[in-house]
Amino acid sequence: MVILSSLAQQESESISANVTMGLKMKMKRGEMVGYNGCLGYDYDQETKSISINEEEAEIVRYIFRRYVEGAGCFVIAKELTNLGYKTKRGGLKWHESSVRSMIRNEKYKGDLLQGKxxxxxxxxxxxxxxxxxxxxxxxxxxxxxxxxxxxxxxxxEILRMRSSKHGSKHNSRKYSRKHAFSSMCTCGFCGGTYIRRIWHHGTSHEKPAWQCVKAIKQGRKTCSHSKGIHESFLEDAFVNAYNKIQKDNKTDIEEFFKNIEEALDVNRLRDEVNELTSKIKKLEAKSQNLLDMRLEEKISESDYYKKYNVIEKELVELNDDRNEKYESFKGEESIATRITEFRRVISEVIEINEFDRDIMDSLIDKVVIGATDEDGNANPHVVTFVFKAGMKFNEEFYKKVSNSSAIMEEENLSTYAKNEKQVACTYAPNTTCGISCIISS
Incomplete structure (x- = not known):
């Protein structure tokens, strides 16, 4: 029995190794292996390929569009459920984990990763x-x-940013953006996150407010300058900041955007990346042909390794060069995309009279609460909106767009702005709102 069991196990391992090798060769050739269904695509059993299901594809586009606009997975899942959209399996209940896995799925941009x-x-x-x-x-x-x-x-990029802010790779916290200012507010004194709390809970005076998490959990000594701020104040502050940009700075911002776009070279970088990709594919094909010749014993082992090492060295150099060019290309492309999005929102809505979360999600990257003035005095009521326009404006630009009461010195920025080495256009706080605005990446 022991001998028979050993032989059976050896046979099982041998079959498994052969099957694994076969699957690996299929994956290398680009054949789809182990497809389990994907919302937005239909699978053809005969050709082993997938094609777009246009009705489901609209749901996929909606998910990505809302996520890039700033909505979290929890909010998107709730919206899909309320809209009555069905999951791939026909369910009506959407979960944030399903939305998050879809956002990570490379198939939606036409690529295929196998061996997950x-x-x-x-x-x-x-x-x-x-x-x-x-x-x-x-x-x-x-x-x-x-x-x-x-x-x-x-x-x-947004997914990585949110993951890095809200947990390590071993202890990741969920990022749901359940409320408009969730995970966006940062303390200008200690750098901690502001969290939502309900003041006077259960009474007629109940109000939502935001407070520094370090001051709450570690005591006021940890962050003595921060104070709680009503949610309605933050909403009014954004309305005032947005209308101020529309009224005072729109023309100068557009002029600066044009100067930035003239300096971008997206098309040239795209062509260089494509050219390097083409060279890499040719070398990979040459390497595969060389391997086939060796397996068929058309060349000796020494000749094979001699030629293989030359090809591999060139491949490493080309891949490094392409990765460097690709990073530059994606960086400039991201700037161009954000400028386009900024323009779209600014042009569609001339002025707002009340808080609009969709507009804020489209424009704002961070909200910094609290700052220190030029004399070193802490002001916990200053609200700084960091716009995700995709670049850092220099001091010359702000001299053009800031009013006469603007503060231009970098040392007057909030703690967050100092750490990011940004130069801000800071409107002097007044008695009603005290707004300061930063436009940056």
Whole structure:
């Protein structure tokens, strides 16, 4: 029995190794392996390919558009449920985990990543997420995309930013953006996050407010200057800040945007990336041909490794060069996209009379509460809105757009602005709102 069991196990491991090798070769060729269904696509069993389901694709576009606009996964899931959209399996209840996994799915931009999970052994058949233990295969432009590369990359950028702010890789906190100012407000004195609380809870005077989490959990000594601020005050402050930009600075901001766009070179960088990608593909094909020749024993082992090392060295250099160019390309492309979005929102809404969360999500990256003035005095009632326009404006620009009461010195910025080395256009706080505005990346 022991001998028979050993032989059976050896046979099972041998079959498993052959199947794994076969699957790996299919993945390398770009064939889809283990497709489990994906909202927005239909799977063809015969051709082993996927095609766009236009009705479902509209839901995918809605999810990415709302996420880039600033809505969190919890909010988007709630919206989809209220709108009556169905999941891939026909369910009407949406969960934030499902929305988050869709945002991470590279298939929606036309690429295919295979080898995300692997089987530990053929005996237990236990599967684990592939964190680098096995080889992965990434195929670009594998099928027709539902969303653009720019929109997908922007969503990943927001996802990374939110993950880094709200937990480590081992202890990640969920980022739901349940409320308009959730995870956006930062303390200008200690750098801590502001959280939402209900003052006078259960009474007729109940009001939502925002307070520094360090002052609440670690005591007032940790952040003695911060104070709680009514949610209605933050909403009014944004309305005033937005209308001030529309009224005073719109022309000069547009002029500065044009100067920035003239300095961008997105098309040239895109062409360089495509050219390097083409060279890499040719070398990879040459490497594969070389391997086939070696397997067929058309060349000796020494000749194979001699030529293989030359190809691999060139591939490493080309990949490094392409990665560098790609980062530059994506950076400039992101700036152009944000400028376009900023223009769109500013042009569509001339003036607002009440708080609009959608407009704020489209324009604002951070809200810094509290600042220190030029004499070192702490002012906990100053609200600084950091706009996600995609660049840092210099002092010369702010001299043009700021009014006569503006404060231009960098040392007068809030703690957050100092740490980011930004130069701000700060309107002198008045008795009604005390707003200061920063436009930055």
């Amino acid at each position: 999970t692997f089987t530990v052994d053929p005996i237990t058949h236990r599967r684990l997420d592939n964190m680098g233990e096995r080889e992965k295969f990434y195929i670009e432009n594998n099928h027709e995309p539902i969303i653009s590369d720019e929109l997908f990359d922007r969503a990943q």
